[in-house]
Amino acid sequence: MLTVGLNHFLVVSAVLFSLGLFGIVTRKNAVMVLMGIELVLNSANINFIAFSRFGNFGLSGQVMALFVIILAAAEAAIALAIVLNIYKTFANVNVDEIDHLKE
């Protein structure tokens, strides 16, 4: 039970995913929501690489992890540009106060 196998890596990834989800749903600040998203993407990457290591699929899982890292970089750049624009328009970045589309 204590010898590290595939299950242990998957558990770490599941815990990381839940913590990221918790950050996404509870934080008001948009930058903090982005940090939660980064945690979720990292947990997905751990799963990819763990299955690539223990599943005998060659290195395809690692290639997918590399693609996820690239997409995370693009997503962070775009999201921060949007956050900066929100700040210019509303003078804060709290996601619960930006509800002008509601009525």
Place this chain on the structure above:
Amino acid sequence: MNFYDIIFYIFAAITILSALFVVTTKNIIYSAFYLLFTFFGVAGIYVLLGADFIAIAQIMVYVGGILILLLFGVMLTNKVTGVEIKSGTVQIMPAVIGTGIFMGAVVAAMFFTNWRSEPASLPAGTANELGHLLLNDYVLIFELLGILLLIALIGAASIARREKE
């Protein structure tokens, strides 16, 4: 418990504890710095899984790029009048219950499932093999991602620089 297991538990503890601090600390700057330790812990886990190139890419892209971007985002979107930069929270209790149930279910499923596990022998280094895969099997996705990154960077610059009329 051999040496590998001990290293794994250390990296797992670093990752999970600092991730916990990231989502619970009020101060956004502290959160960003705890995120640094999370990324390092995840890179350590990649090394334990034999993914040396991905670990280096993780440190270079996440720590050197995304974390700095996030810090810039924090600095540019707060009036830095005081030292404290706080983030409010909403609906703590429903979120704790909901994500707690979710985490319990997923962790139990991951831990008690009897995965078919046949570890391949570790190659000496993965960079060579990864390069072959990227430029043979996955070359279309690789090129598309290059174009996507270019478009994303141009888009980000144009969105962030737009002046009000």
